[in-house]
Amino acid sequence: MNIEAVKNKIVEGGLKFTHQRMVIYEAVSSTHNHPTAEWVFEQIKENNPSISLGTVYKTLDTFVNAQIIQKFVDNNGVMRFDAILEAHSHLYDKETNEIRDYQNKELETLIKGFFEKNKIKDFEVEDISVVIKGHNK
Amino acid sequence: MNIEAVKNKIVEGGLKFTHQRMVIYEAVSSTHNHPTAEWVFEQIKENNPSISLGTVYKTLDTFVNAQIIQKFVDNNGVMRFDAILEAHSHLYDKETNEIRDYQNKELETLIKGFFEKNKIKDFEVEDISVVIKGHNK
């Protein structure tokens, strides 16, 4: 991902463009492994020794609120981040705590269709995801 | 839930029956609100002033491992507990952080059928749940 594209992401989110924000966004979008704040910090601190862990946490959260990235909680209660904004589901490996993306249009269509036909009383649906727990074999 | 039924639950899980375990199980099964460990502790401490918070945490986790109750993480990373073992999904209210059960046989059948037809390579599925985020209206 080039610097212009990163800058656009940040500015389009209504945020000021800063060097810290750039390297943090690059780190998050460099991996599909649903990084933690700690992981992001470890990735960038060598080339950015002045960056603080608190800033990483704060920046990630700012990105979430600006809808540049999304976050979810893993089974151990740790916040995970994801640069992919499209709805997708996750495979949780109960043994290794690994999380993998699972994307399938048919499943999404099935579920969306279900909830269109079965409105939930007094509840407006915004996001739906499927949590699939199991283990690698 | 009577004491005999509680005792059976605990003993069938392969655990020793203790007074603390009894009152903790009663508290968890008394509510559909997906209690936290803190909530359980608050419920029982008045009538059981000698019980410690650490014991509540430890006991709840022991119950989970014995498959007497189940746990999940809420959007804030806090462990929640549930005496209902049957597969069911949750409605998360993004604004109030409230969690409600959502159970629908047709949805379960739809999803189960989907994953029976679409095996995930190298992954054995154990649990599937749907996470529905939105807000009350």
Place this chain on the structure above:
DNA sequence: TTCAGAGATAAGAATGATTCTTATTTAGTA
């Protein structure tokens, strides 16, 4: 180009949920 203001950052302390440690207690079996 300069400047000012609002927002971002750094650094480390604080917080809260949870787990760990150690000594004591107790359920359940022989």
Place this chain on the structure above:
DNA sequence: TACTAAATAAGAATCATTCTTATCTCTGAA
């Protein structure tokens, strides 16, 4: 009844995250 392994109590420790305060800096306007 005695014994043993497991459970419990109490409080310290841990860890992920947020908060606080002082400083820095981006960006738009003049």
